Amino acid sequence: MSKWNLNVFYESDEAWEKDFELFKSRIDTFETFKGKLGDFDTFKAYHVFDEETTNLLYKLYPYASLSSDLNLKNTENMSRKQKLLLALNELSSKTSYIAPEILSLGEAKVFDFLEKDELLKPYKFPYEKLFRNQSHVLSEDKEKLLSNFGVIRSIPTNLYQSLAVIDRQDEKVTLSDGKEVLVTQAQFRALLEEAKTAQDRELIFKTLYKRYAENKSAFANTYNLVLQQLSAHCKNRNYESALDAALFGNNIPTSVYTNLMEVAYENTEPLKRYIEIRKKALGLKEYHTYDRFIPLAKSDKKYPYEEAKQLFLESIASFPEEFKKNQYRAVEDGFVDAYPQDGKRTGAYSSSFYGHHPFILLNHNDTLDSVFTLAHEAGHSAHSIFSDEAQPMAISDYTIFVAEIASTFNEHALLDHLVKKAKTKEEKIVLLTTAIDNIHSTFYRQTLFATYEYEANKLVQEGKPINDQALSQIMIDLYQHYYGLDITKEPGKQYVWAYIPHLFQTPFYVYQYATSFSASLKIYDNVKNNQKDAFDNYIKMLKLGGSMYPVDQAKVAGADLTNKDTFLAVVKRMNELLDQLEDVLK
Numbered sequence: 272m273s274k275w276n277l278n279v280f281y282e283s284d285e286a287w288e289k290d291f292e293l294f295k296s297r298i299d300t301f302e303t304f305k306g307k308l309g310d311f312d313t314f315k316a317y318h319v320f321d322e323e324t325t326n327l328l329y330k331l332y333p334y335a336s337l338s339s340d341l342n343l344k345n346t347e348n349m350s351r352k353q354k355l356l357l358a359l360n361e362l363s364s365k366t367s368y369i370a371p372e373i374l375s376l377g378e379a380k381v382f383d384f385l386e387k388d389e390l391l392k393p394y395k396f397p398y399e400k401l402f403r404n405q406s407h408v409l410s411e412d413k414e415k416l417l418s419n420f421g422v423i424r425s426i427p428t429n430l431y432q433s434l435a436v437i438d439r440q441d442e443k444v445t446l447s448d449g450k451e452v453l454v455t456q457a458q459f460r461a462l463l464e465e466a467k468t469a470q471d472r473e474l475i476f477k478t479l480y481k482r483y484a485e486n487k488s489a490f491a492n493t494y495n496l497v498l499q500q501l502s503a504h505c506k507n508r509n510y511e512s513a514l515d516a517a518l519f520g521n522n523i524p525t526s527v528y529t530n531l532m533e534v535a536y537e538n539t540e541p542l543k544r545y546i547e548i549r550k551k552a553l554g555l556k557e558y559h560t561y562d563r564f565i566p567l568a569k570s571d572k573k574y575p576y577e578e579a580k581q582l583f584l585e586s587i588a589s590f591p592e593e594f595k596k597n598q599y600r601a602v603e604d605g606f607v608d609a610y611p612q613d614g615k616r617t618g619a620y621s622s623s624f625y626g627h628h629p630f631i632l633l634n635h636n637d638t639l640d641s642v643f644t645l646a647h648e649a650g651h652s653a654h655s656i657f658s659d660e661a662q663p664m665a666i667s668d669y670t671i672f673v674a675e676i677a678s679t680f681n682e683h684a685l686l687d688h689l690v691k692k693a694k695t696k697e698e699k700i701v702l703l704t705t706a707i708d709n710i711h712s713t714f715y716r717q718t719l720f721a722t723y724e725y726e727a728n729k730l731v732q733e734g735k736p737i738n739d740q741a742l743s744q745i746m747i748d749l750y751q752h753y754y755g756l757d758i759t760k761e762p763g764k765q766y767v768w769a770y771i772p773h774l775f776q777t778p779f780y781v782y783q784y785a786t787s788f789s790a791s792l793k794i795y796d797n798v799k800n801n802q803k804d805a806f807d808n809y810i811k812m813l814k815l816g817g818s819m820y821p822v823d824q825a826k827v828a829g830a831d832l833t834n835k836d837t838f839l840a841v842v843k844r845m846n847e848l849l850d851q852l853e854d855v856l857k
Contacts, residue, residue, distance in 0.1 A: 294331055335351045344614035374405055381402075396666055396819065444478050466565075494737070522820040535785070536753075567852075568697040568698075575637055576637075582685070625667050631651075633648065643685060668816060668817045679792075706848050743765040743768070811828070815827065
């Protein structure tokens with residue numbers, strides 16, 4: 272069983288505590304640079320000291336955060352992470368003068384400094400971004416005042432984790448065959464796939480969603496905190512909207528977001544067509560959202576983690592050696608925590624810090640879907656390895672916007688590999704539905720949630736009340752339009768907004784799944800069609816880190832996200848897959 276080895280950071284909690292005290296002692300030192308950054312030697316000394324402190328943080332934070340995620344019920348681990356976050360808030364306060372002071376030096380002087388020293392040259396692009404963002408940077412006293420509220424920003428995330436994970440009591444239910452099962456978020460989908468009757472599926476669904484219905488006011492008030500924080504940030508820093516504030520820093524045109532919403536909203540027929548195909552194939556009189564997990568072809572095949580890993584590595588066997596090497600490194604033993612356990616954070620992610628090997632968290636449940644999750648997260652980790660080895664610390668950190676390109680590219684490769692291996696009608700059906708479900712969940716469903724965020728933030732702009740009824744109504748309307756389904760007939764489903772942790776923890780994140788999926792599909796098609804330099808251009812993008820704006824990075828790899836045609840190509844691809852599925856089912 273694959274488990275994390277966090278000893279690569281620290282051999283013991285005591286060793287972590289020693290470095291934590293060192294980190295705290297360095298916080299006050301940042302104030303010694305105040306008012307002196309106009310001197311070149313001090314300017315350079317500040318950047319050297321900052322990088323040294325960041326290197327220390329890049330050991331402290333992953334050890335605290337990753338150990339906490341392994342067991343959110345472990346109060347000692349949680350406390351370690353919380354006191355580091357408090358120290359980071361103090362650091363933010365003590366360094367709040369930096370951006371205003373550097374801006375006050377003027378662009379010409381700063382860039383003259385950068386040209387004088389090789390250590391400083393990598394900061395050119397970050398400072399280009401800073402000066403572009405100048406109108407949204409406040410005076411020193413105002414920046415310090417805002418930094419005092421830093422600790423409050425984590426409250427919605429902590430409240431959400433308390434409600435959704437820490438205080439959650441998973442329930443056992445008895446199915447129609449007399450079997451007793453524990454309904455957990457990690458096992459939810461697998462249980463629905465295996466359920467033998469409509470009554471069992473409804474029971475499993477209601478059991479999981481019951482906690483969201485029972486705590487609807489608490490979830491709504493927590494999400495209201497998120498929305499009000501976004502609104503305050505928008506007003507404090509003079510952005511046009513919360514969306515503008517989310518996109519401005521990375522120079523992402525708002526048209527990318529609105530084009531995505533419009534293309535998905537105007538092209539929902541494939542979703543409704545898929546529902547009708549499924550209803551007919553499964554003999555269902557009524558269709559519910561949780562029925563999407565019923566397989567159209569029966570398969571008892573399980574994919575233990577080691578087999579899933581082997582399948583993924585087989586899928587990239589024909590790719591360039593440089594690409595394969597970093598994918599293999601991504602899934603090395605000690606850097607993947609594979610299986611669910613009590614208290615472990617739900618979902619999956621890749622966590623990377625400059626100078627250290629990335630770590631992958633999974634909740635592998637031996638399903639085909641979990642094979643794709645492994646390939647997905649390996650793509651993130653390999654991307655980090657490419658970036659860290661090609662770029663200095665100052666510009667190594669790529670944006671979320673391009674992150675999902677690397678992950679979904681791997682999924683496309685895995686799917687093609689599995690389709691080639693398929694020998695029976697059942698296998699073909701399973702894989703075609705997997706591909707269709709992937710487009711549904713990554714492109715359509717995430718865009719639906721992105722549209723929900725857009726509409727929820729409009730409620731704040733328009734001064735309308737934020738409560739569970741208002742938030743649920745947005746979801747009810749969107750599900751009706753996208754799927755032609757009335758989710759009020761499914762007890763608890765209207766609170767699906769409370770089920771999605773990204774909405775609470777990383778606002779305006781989910782749209783990037785859809786944009787990146789669209790981009791990666793374009794890039795992968797270029798590779799499959801042997802377009803000249805297609806793979807070389809893709810690897811170039813993986814190595815760019817944070818050295819240029821993300822929309823431009825996608826263009827380097829061959830995908831233009833400012834063009835609606837890139838999104839419409841995904842709609843076309845889904846219709847083609849539906850045609851194939853109908854042929855196989857006949």
